Amino acid sequence: MLLYRTNLMVEQPFSLPYILAHNLITIAPSSPPKNYSFVKTHHPLVLVVTASDKQISDDAKLITSVVRSLRISVFPLLPQLVFTQLHQLISSKSFQLVIFEDILMYFKLPVKIKSVLDEYCKSNNVNIIGFPKNLNTLKNLPSSENLSEMDPTFPLLVKRFTRGSPPQGFYLSRESDVLYLAKGGQVDTRPLVDQAPPCRDWQRTSPRCFQHRREVYPQLLAETASYISHFSYLLPGFDSVLRRSHIPEDLIKIEEQRLAQSFSTFVPRESIDSALFQTIAFSKVYPGYKTDVEQRSCAFDDCGIDGCFGDDVYQALVLKDVGKIDGIERILFAFEPLQHWSTTLLLSDAIWHFLKDIAVLEYELGLVRYIHIDIDDVFVAPAGTRMTSSDVKHLIETQDRWRQFIPGFTFHMGFAGSSFKRGNPQEQLGDEALIENRHQFKWFCHTFSHAQPHALSEAEVTQQLELNKAFAEEKDLPIAPGYSVAPHHSGVYPVAPHLYRAWKAVWNINVTTTEGYPYLFPASSRRGFNYMGIQVLPRQVSGVYTTTTQLATYPGGVSKLDGMAFGGDLFDTSLFRPVNLYMTHFGNYAQDRLAIYVFERLFAFIKAWTRLEIRWAPLWLLVEKHLKYNPLERPQSPFSLPIYSDPCVDPRHEAIWFPSGCTPEGRRLPKAVIVGPQKTGTTALLAFMAMHPQLQPNKFETHSPFEEIQFFSDNNIYSKGVAFYNDQFLNPSTGLNFEKSATYFESPLAAQRMATLLPHAKVIVLLRDPLQRALSWYQHQRAHNIQAALRFTFDEVIKASTPAVAKFLASASNGLSRESSVNVTQLANQLHRLHSKCVEPGRYATHLRQWLHYYRANQILLIDADRLEAKPAEVLRDVQEFLNTSVHVNYSLLLSAVCLMPVSSRSLQSHMTWVDFRRNPSKGYFCATGGPYLKAGRLLKPNHEIPGQWCLSADKGRVYNHSAIDNFTSAKVLFEEPNHDLANLLLQYPFWRSSRSTSVKDLFPRWLNSHF
Structure with missing residues (x-):
């Protein structure tokens, strides 16, 4: 019964x-009455x-x-x-x-x-x-x-x-x-x-809630205590540890009395x-x-x-x-x-x-809640826990009953065809009853054998989807168009791009769900995203899982189930989310039919205590309703891609990540990143760091973006996923991985993305006089024949601070006539973009604050770009200390040879390296002898004029004429306030400083000191 x-x-x-x-x-x-005349x-x-x-x-x-x-x-x-x-x-x-x-x-x-x-x-x-x-x-x-x-x-x-x-x-x-x-x-x-108040999953300190937790820890603790009792004489004091870890019944009663x-x-x-x-x-x-x-x-x-x-x-x-x-x-x-x-x-x-009267709220919930319930793993449950024909009949009756107050409500069945009729005789009749009543429900694809896509190749995933499609066609299943859910959400997040490609190719999927983005708990943080044209909606848990099919064995019993519905986690998700897609499982509608029980308790509670109206809608409409409240997840939004975290940090993510992805050899993410900005010497720093035996940069490409990955700042590259980024680096056993992408510095999205994936990374920023940096960028654009840079002087570019000014300057340009093929609007837009690229990266304090929002100040190394150019050995000495390298390379005495003393290490053989820097008169940076330096790749090339010298490639370190820089009065005024802002920021935050530093003023670049 x-x-x-x-x-x-x-x-x-x-x-x-x-x-x-x-x-x-x-x-x-x-x-x-109150005065609400002010702006919200x-x-x-x-x-x-x-x-x-x-x-x-x-x-x-x-x-x-x-x-x-x-x-x-x-x-x-x-x-x-x-x-x-x-x-x-x-x-x-x-x-x-x-x-x-x-x-x-x-x-x-x-x-x-x-x-x-x-x-x-x-x-x-x-x-x-x-x-x-x-x-x-x-x-x-x-x-x-x-x-x-x-x-x-x-x-x-x-x-x-x-x-x-x-x-x-x-x-x-x-x-x-x-x-x-x-x-x-x-x-x-x-x-x-x-x-009694509900016990939520995240409650850890309440004795009353300890016994209701879903984890197996209380049972495991009891078993451990029983086993250890036979050997207590070998472990003196351990028994007391176990007693302290156990919550006795009398303490639970005391807690209940305290609440009462x-x-x-x-x-x-x-x-x-x-x-x-x-x-x-x-x-x-x-x-x-x-x-x-x-x-x-x-x-x-x-x-x-x-x-x-x-x-x-x-x-x-x-x-x-x-x-x-x-x-x-x-x-x-x-x-x-x-x-x-x-x-x-x-x-x-x-x-x-x-x-409501003083603020504009992002999330006005309203009184309507949409609900969608998936029944996952249809046909998959073990024999003895599957649905029988009577369970199928009761499921149809339940759906009809719910439709009385949720018009149109329809269960969605996620099937894996290979498990069809794998149960006992009664359960085989149940499978047949489901197929016989298939048009009562909507159906969607898992994988044919319930295999996890992250563990399969793209060809294997495609085959699984094709086999399930053939099963659906054979059984004439009414498919929910464009919808699928992966077993255990494998491949959805953390993303496995090959799953998305296979979904598109076989089923033309455009909607899926996951419970794990960015993390499973807390439920309030679950979000969706758009990836490869597939809208991923957040999925909610119902408190019943594949292993919870009987009330007698449910952790916490009926009081826990009721608590979830009566003001607990399940009620909270319905309260705070206008659109809820819930996950249940095949076995939850057999045995004690716990899914039906907990949802009917939830509906009763919502009806009793709230003014909410529960509705059902087809999936395409649920997507629109969800995106109405989450517009940043729309595919047109630059923020629609998921913000990747490290899959190896969360055990749930690691369980559905590539098998070798979290091994010591497979986990290759960088420990340090040079984030820019552009035209400050980042490439030179990258090349010099690559000469170090313990520092290894990412793999370089022979095409754009060459030595830069630009993973965090370029949506097309970022969409390739964490596995792609991880593969850009060498085995971490041979050195400390790092990368340089100068496009990161001024991108708030790059800072957020990088901090989410690499929260403990060390960040390197170069600071060059913003006026010189702006002029260098202008000259760089002229060298690349950019029309706005060729047609306008540097002073005009600086003045084009708004689209209106840029359009005025473009219209007044002597180089334009009525017959000109150059469109004024296009030129004005290009001019304004050029102004932004000249000026915005030089507002250092503004962008540093963005990075400080995600990283501690002592994780950030600030480098004076002029000092790197004039005294690279001093800078690289600081870089080695910042990165805590066990091998110290002496880059000093730029014009004479120096020796790296042998270092004994278990992981490194004793060796001796000679490094000799010589200044290249045609470049702004020193050249090195002692090469070749293979890790520097194409960045350090042989100097054919001076044999034995290795210099930056011809397109790096150009020397521009800055002699007239004092004439740009408008530009100097433009950077006065940002420079003051930077000085205040350096005094306010404890950025990393070398052990040789004696004053916070050591953080100040020389050019900044000269401004004051």
Whole structure:
């Protein structure tokens, strides 16, 4: 007998018997009128003040998760930093909402700091949300042992309850203007202590949630303890480690009692103070208290001219200070964030309520939620866990039942044809029943034998898809056009380009899904992308997996399943995502049919507590709905490609990455990158570094982009994937891999991409006088016969700072006539682009800040380009120290030979290398003797005029005439402010400095010092 059939389902689907509508009336005073004449901010920031300096608590994690789920930026502020950073944040007017994990911290701020914060809030329409923490530290009022005050000047009291008299029921007000997603007028009639909060997958510190975790760790720990007990005499003290790792039942009970006794309610200090607060959520309290304050109620059976009346006492669990006290609106919770399921729902409504009038929100959720459910691995489940004919019949009945309130809803079946009829006799009949009723569903392709594409060649993947297509045609399956899902999401992300090519070739796929981009958890961070013309949508997990087919063996049992639907992870995804594509599995609709159970519980909960409307739509429409909320994922967007992370860092990604990709020999990603900018000497630095026996650059090409990979800055190259980038480097056992692509520096997208894939890389930036760099780029373009550079002087290029000025200069050009074939608009566009390429890379501070957003300052080496040209040995000495090479090459005495002393190493044989630099009079850089240097490739070529010399190739290190640079007054003025900005930045951030450095001023290039 299926457990959920007998005692977990109700006669009416999608309803919960203990959740009802109520008719109680609450007083809902309105807020005073505010001035919203200022321009709304486009990037709101929420300041979250945490309760602990030591670590971010689970409560704080839940708060920040809700904010980020709304696509709003969060600035967590530790208590110890409130006094130092709050003034700075206030002066910059950078935040639009404040959330206190512990509202007592707000009330206990020093008077001066609190007054400054309050004044900022009043002046900028910034409001406050607060939760309680450590209410047991509050002193009781003399008149009552149950009442205490948060602040003597605040007209609100806190009433605490003992376990013997907990509040009864959880009510949402019908009158509150805060509620948007939440459905007012609903009540859960059970005592609050019986409304256990859900245990989310990321909760790690709560003893109550330990036993519900999906991981096998608790079982593994018990087995280990049992085994170790036989050998405890050999491992003294280890038994105590095991005991500390186990959460005993009594501790779990203590945790549950603590939660039960920590419920509180809010009570206005005086009766007249009721007009200052609007009740949002409330509970029925024990009526035996005698004082007027304790019997003060916030909800009534009836209200009339003579006032409001009622037989019972109700007090607020969540309320809004409407701003009549001091001009600041506050929403206060009487319970901790993880103490009740309603936190995510009410907190999201509170944030929306406070920000909708002062900020432009990126992610306006609305009240419609689209739902799509895939049944993966059809025919694949092991014998004994597959669907029977009765399961198929029940699945069709379920689909019909759901269509009554989700019109058109249709399950999508992901099939692997090779496993057809591989079960026991009853399950074989089930397979036949599915085929017989195939037109009840939509079908999509996995692979024929459920093989993972990342482990196959392109030919093998193609064969798998063709075999499955032949199976679909034989069985006349109604295919969902253009849709497929890879087994275990293999090849989708991390991307395996050959899967996408095979999908296009065999099935003409244009939509797929994955749960793992950028990571599986937290669910709020899952995103989609577009790759090779295939739109990848984020996929959500439902809490039931291939191995969870029976309730008796489900980790955490029915309470865990209910918790996911009743305010937990599954509810959160429905709440915060307008479009949800859920993953379930073949076996979840057999045995105890857990997928049907958990979704019907979810639908019931959504219906009971929210105003959301659940809809179904065909896949092409789901794509459009998703892209409406995620426009950067559209194929036309430059940001639509996935941002690759290192597949070897996340075990889930490593499991579906190329088999040899994470071995020591196969993992070849660089440890250092020269990011530019262009025309600063990056190629010379690359060539000189390639002479080092332990430094090995990427493989060079004989065609553009030659020695540069330009992986992170060029979408076409970036789309080739991580495996392609990895293959550009040599075996890391022979040296430290590095690359140089000068196009990275000024590209914010390149900085983000590089930091995501190479978070620990060392970054090298060259700084040249921006005016000289601009002139060099101009001359470089002239040498390449670029029309704008040939037709306009350098001074004119500098002046073309806007499209309008560029068009004026192009129109006035003497070289143009009515008969000219050169189009004025094209020339103007080219001129403006030339201006940008001359000027923008030289705004060093602007671009460095972008890199500092992703990398620590001590990961960045700044090199004076003039110093590299004049004293390369000194620079390369710093580079070796920066990269921590075990072998030190002495590049000094540029005009005479020097010796590299032998170095003994387990990994390197003792050797002796001679390096001799000589200046090439026709180039700006030194030449080397002692070559050839094979790793430098075509960059260092023999100097046929001076035998034994190796110099930069002819197109590198050109010497331009900069003698007239002082005449470019407009250009000099243009860079004055950026240079000052750079100087301030160098003083502000702890960029890497050599051990020989004695002052932060050593970071200043000589040309920057000369400007001051």
